[in-house]
Amino acid sequence: AAADRIVIAPQDLRTADPTRASEIYAGRFAFAGKVVMCEGRSPFRITPPSTEWAEMLAGFGWLRHLRAADSNVTRAQARALIDQWIAAQGRWNAVSWRPEIVARRVIAWITHAPFILGDADARFYRRFLRNLTRQVRFLRRTVKVLRDGLPRLQAICALTYAALCMAGQARLMRFATQRLVDELQRQILPDGGHISRNPGVLIELLLDLLPLRQAFGARNLTPPPALVNAIDRMMPMLRFFRHGDGSFATFNGMGPTPPDLLATVLAYDDARGRPVANAAHSGYQRLEAPGVVVLMDTGVPPPMALSQEAHAGCLSFEFSAGRHRIVVNCGLPVLGREGWRHFARTTAAHSTLTFAGLSSCRFLLSPRLQRLVGAPVLEGPTEVPVTREQLADGVRVRAAHDGYANRCGIVHERTVTLSADGRRLDGVDVLRPAPSARRPRRGPDTYAVRFHLHPAVAARVLTHRNAVMLMLPNRDVWTFEAHEHPVTLEESVYLAGPHGPQKTRQIVIHGRARQTPRVAWSFVLMDPSETQRLARLQA
Numbered sequence: 067a068a069a070d071r072i073v074i075a076p077q078d079l080r081t082a083d084p085t086r087a088s089e090i091y092a093g094r095f096a097f098a099g100k101v102v103m104c105e106g107r108s109p110f111r112i113t114p115p116s117t118e119w120a121e122m123l124a125g126f127g128w129l130r131h132l133r134a135a136d137s138n139v140t141r142a143q144a145r146a147l148i149d150q151w152i153a154a155q156g157r158w159n160a161v162s163w164r165p166e167i168v169a170r171r172v173i174a175w176i177t178h179a180p181f182i183l184g185d186a187d188a189r190f191y192r193r194f195l196r197n198l199t200r201q202v203r204f205l206r207r208t209v210k211v212l213r214d215g216l217p218r219l220q221a222i223c224a225l226t227y228a229a230l231c232m233a234g235q236a237r238l239m240r241f242a243t244q245r246l247v248d249e250l251q252r253q254i255l256p257d258g259g260h261i262s263r264n265p266g267v268l269i270e271l272l273l274d275l276l277p278l279r280q281a282f283g284a285r286n287l288t289p290p291p292a293l294v295n296a297i298d299r300m301m302p303m304l305r306f307f308r309h310g311d312g313s314f315a316t317f318n319g320m321g322p323t324p325p326d327l328l329a330t331v332l333a334y335d336d337a338r339g340r341p342v343a344n345a346a347h348s349g350y351q352r353l354e355a356p357g358v359v360v361l362m363d364t365g366v367p368p369p370m371a372l373s374q375e376a377h378a379g380c381l382s383f384e385f386s387a388g389r390h391r392i393v394v395n396c397g398l399p400v401l402g403r404e405g406w407r408h409f410a411r412t413t414a415a416h417s418t419l420t421f422a423g424l425s426s427c428r429f430l431l432s433p434r435l436q437r438l439v440g441a442p443v444l445e446g447p448t449e450v451p452v453t454r455e456q457l458a459d460g461v462r463v464r465a466a467h468d469g470y471a472n473r474c475g476i477v478h479e480r481t482v483t484l485s486a487d488g489r490r491l492d493g494v495d496v497l498r499p500a501p502s503a504r505r506p507r508r509g510p511d512t513y514a515v516r517f518h519l520h521p522a523v524a525a526r527v528l529t530h531r532n533a534v535m536l537m538l539p540n541r542d543v544w545t546f547e548a549h550e551h552p553v554t555l556e557e558s559v560y561l562a563g564p565h566g567p568q569k570t571r572q573i574v575i576h577g578r579a580r581q582t583p584r585v586a587w588s589f590v591l592m593d594p595s596e597t598q599r600l601a602r603l604q605a
């Protein structure tokens with residue numbers, strides 16, 4: 067039904083910068099690493115420099131910056147830009163009317179409606195509501211065919227926002243609430259993780275779900291139990307994925323952690339309890355000791371429809387001491403993701419073992435098919451048995467995956483043990499024949515065990531060639547030792563840095579499965595006296 071007014075407006079939790087308002091007023095639109103100077107022209111009639119730039123412009127998330135400045139000038143500017151969009155793209159545009167962009171725009175217009183409509187004339191008010199109604203109708207028709215996962219759930223959130231905040235939407239309310247309940251029950255796992263296995267999705271969803279819960283209360287309606295339960299399960303998982311410096315582990319499409327958004331979401335966590343250690347449904351393990359955190363990927367890839375951003379990082383891990391990360395995965399950058407995505411998804415971009423130069427997952431690589439269905443995982447690990455033991459002097463996790471079984475006849479098993487005092491991390495990687503392999507494989511049997519280092523870690527190979535000295539920014543020194551194998555330091559890149567990709571190093575152990583199918587390694591924190599003696603020997 068067509069709405070004649072906005073009843074309520076939920077709070078926008080995303081961070082705003084009032085200094086950006088003056089740039090927008092001056093016609094300078096900087097999105098996704100690209101800057102466009104309009105020079106009196108409408109930004110919606112300019113050829114966009116990139117698809118990402120066009121998506122961010124059409125999503126209207128930048129309204130929060132104008133609202134943060136909150137002046138008569140910025141209000142008039144917001145209305146003028148909305149009028150320009152309605153005139154140029156209000157009926158159709160290939161980017162602006164993609165359902166996921168429509169969802170973001172509907173949420174932005176509704177949450178900032180008081181700012182936009184506060185002193186607007188009646189003609190603009192009617193034009194605004196008429197086009198908003200058109201977008202909501204379009205979104206309702208297309209939500210069923212929207213890509214599964216986060217895009218579909220955000221579109222349903224947008225419909226629920228519209229049903230709650232626009233007058234006379236009883237039918238839409240019934241439709242949106244039922245779809246919201248169904249998707250939350252399907253996409254949010256029992257341990258609070260998301261079905262896509264991307265940690266960053268939790269932040270994005272909570273930024274929309276928390277105001278939605280408040281909007282039900284503002285309309286004197288009881289929020290659906292599925293919404294409340296989903297939020298309660300997701301909050302502890304935010305703490306599960308955090309290292310000592312507050313950053314998330316970079317698994318399955320996670321890029322740089324937005325510290326401002328994460329802090330905003332965590333402020334709504336009333337329980338503030340310790341995170342779970344065994345997130346079996348999400349496929350992750352957390353090992354923790356005083357000052358030390360180890361996070362390990364022990365899950366199979368998500369279903370094909372949800373695997374557009376899934377990585378081939380099974381049994382990879384990240385390791386941090388205090389506020390300093392030591393071992394990381396490469397992750398993904400904020401900007402230019404498409405250029406790095408194929409590399410970042412490979413097993414070689416993760417701190418785990420690669421066999422015969424292959425990844426543990428196969429991705430769809432056909433450019434023609436990718437334009438239609440993206441780049442999902444076609445084949446990957448199907449079984450990842452995990453055992454977790456609480457030892458007298460620490461905790462041990464053992465897991466194995468069959469990602470190389472069909473192609474190479476090999477199963478990779480990894481055991482990781484963290485001491486109770488947090489001063490030692492031991493690991494063992496074993497390659498054994500897959501139970502399904504009928505005969506020994508005759509092809510290449512080379513492997514490489516990789517440990518990507520954080521850019522802040524200074525590394526040096528020691529004289530006996532099977533150990534590496536690692537110095538952290540706080541001057542703590544850890545040694546990495548591969549007890550029976552020579553190690554090398556090779557170039558790597560850390561993509562998930564806050565300022566873009568950074569050069570770094572990786573520790574690599576090369577071997578042949580027929581000769582040495584077992585690799586034992588360890589990280590040990592050195593005492594200050596040992597550090598000085600080691601420095602003298604190295605000199």
